[in-house]
Amino acid sequence: MLQYDDNGFYFFALSTLSFYLVPSWYSILQKVFNAFWVNDEKIGAVARTSAEQKKADQLKKSQKGMSVLHSQGFLINVGITLALSMLFVWLLFMVSQDGEVNSFDPFSILEIDHGSDSKSIKKAYRNLSLKYHPDKNPGNRAAEAKFMMVSKAYETLTDETAKENYEKYGNPDGKQSLEVSIGLPSFLLDTNNRNLVLMVYLVIMVGVIPFCVWTYYSDSSKYGEKDVMYDTYSWFHHTLNEHTVVRALPEVLAGSAEFRKRNIPRDADDKKAVSAAVTNVKSLMPKPKYNHPVCVKGNVLMHSHLLRQDVAKVHEEDLKYMLRYSTALIDAMISVCKHQDSIQTAANCIEFGQYVTQAMWTKDSPLLQLPHFTPAEVAHVDKGKVKIGTVQEYRAQAEDQRKGMATFSDLQKKDIANYLHIFPDITVESKVFVDDDEDDNVYEGDLVTIMVTITRNNLADGEKAGLVHAPRFPFPKKEAWWIILGQLKEGKIISIDKVGNSNKKVQHAIKFLAPPQGTYEFDLLIKSNGYVGVDQKLKVDMTTLDNSALPEYKVHPDDAELDDEPTLFEEMLNAHIEQDSDDDDSDEEDSDDEDQPQTEAAKKKEQLRKARQADKDDDDDDSDDEAEEVYADK
16 A cells, blocks of 8 residues: 655655765865865966966966855855755654654554554554544545555454465555555645645746746857857857958957956946046057947957056956957857858958967067067067067077077076977978879869878977967967968868867868869968967969779679679568569469359350250241241142
8 A cells, every 4th residue: 555655755855865965065075176186287377487477376376275165156056065965964864763664564553562462453443543534534635544554454454364465475455566655755645734735836846947947948048159159159240251350350359249248337437447448559459340338348458458458457357257258259250250261361360369368469579479578678689680570580599699688587588498498380291182092193073181280399209288378368278270271362261170189290181072173272271379470371282183084993803793693682672572473473363263163154154045046046947847838838
């Protein structure tokens, strides 16, 4: 018999809580461990030069220590986990008091000792049946259920068959395939709690669950690929085209949907700080196309970063928020350019990402990437006899000939040496071929492979590239390369991919179908995701031949014989056809057998007709003879 079981409910509740508490405590302990004992390299808090020390300290401060554990989401989760853990402990205590799940025990139901005599059984049954009788407890379902259990228990102890079944199978009804009870607390049957139970049920089913589903759906439906909002993609499709230049991209980035709540001016001080920032950068940025407050504020903050100007304290967190999402948003810009087939704009977006990483702008010298270098040090380098415009040229000089470090300390000079080892020095090679092709010719329709090989000459064998050296970018950024294949003049993109391999030698295969017959010249662009002035551009020539010039393919005799052999499908099909033919033949034979009796009958009928006709002819002859005789007599 089914009954409401408090102990069963305890076990059920413990199991249910475990599904939340186990992963929740694991997440909490992991965050606590990462906050105090995680490796600095794992969070990117590595200072390879003293210029990176401030950035490393900020990363440690933001991702290690008690500050990490002060986040609102973490504290809410801890509060919920502690409350449920206390409930879990209470349930364990209740189970420890009486952890046996309810089973059918007639003595316990009748509240008597095991082995009680029949007199005690009858007395207990009489008292309990009077107490829980439905007539004395109208509308009380708990009392009704108790009365049924008491009646069943009394029957078990007084009826010989029921008693024998109970002693043998543990159930008065005999052997059962499954013995269960309802794992719900008994107070649900109490009529006094009926309104409360219904109210809680309605709140959960009609309020809480639909709200959670709606919240999840509404949040997740806003985001597309790379966790970028759909509104942002629409904005990029609207603002980016084949004529977009690098100087216009800060405003495009500022209009992203991710910043619309963050960058809305909050109060008078915020608006005043925006106006002051506009005054500082107005002469160095193009005229804005959009006057929306969100675009204006984001555009000004981004230009302040690119021009290495200090921002108001009220805007420091807003700028940091924009830089946090800048990498993903710029990647989304590039994907939109790929969709629009705008190769030059895609290259401009990649260069914009370089400028954002290094906190530089279009007219700045690449030498500003060197640690501790300012426009004054760059101007000192320009005064040298040898014209130096790139970091590669500066690295190629002898140490005693390098300008700009006259006022540097030994530590700062050491930083320059370390940086020149970190700064990429790459060699790019390309090879055009067709897989599994014996000759080097490319024919129309072939699957062509262009293998691009990037070799980092600044790394030793077995050494891997680390993070991009970017002291002014507040977040770690892994060194990667954008590989673009297309035609700049025609504005076409064949392939554009981001390769994050950190090995010394990196290979990337670009596959596409060979175009119609002719000679083609493709542009191969290799662009860094974080450094300025290391990009390379190569020409890839390819001649496509007419596929009609291919030699005739001759089938080997053995292969030809194999082609003649029927396949398994054909064998099955033939077998099916033969079976159908046999069925048709049998049907024809049956029809012949059926027609045979009809032919015999027709023959008999024809013979009978001829016999009748013969008799008639004989009668006619007799009539003629009689007529002749009569005529003769006359």
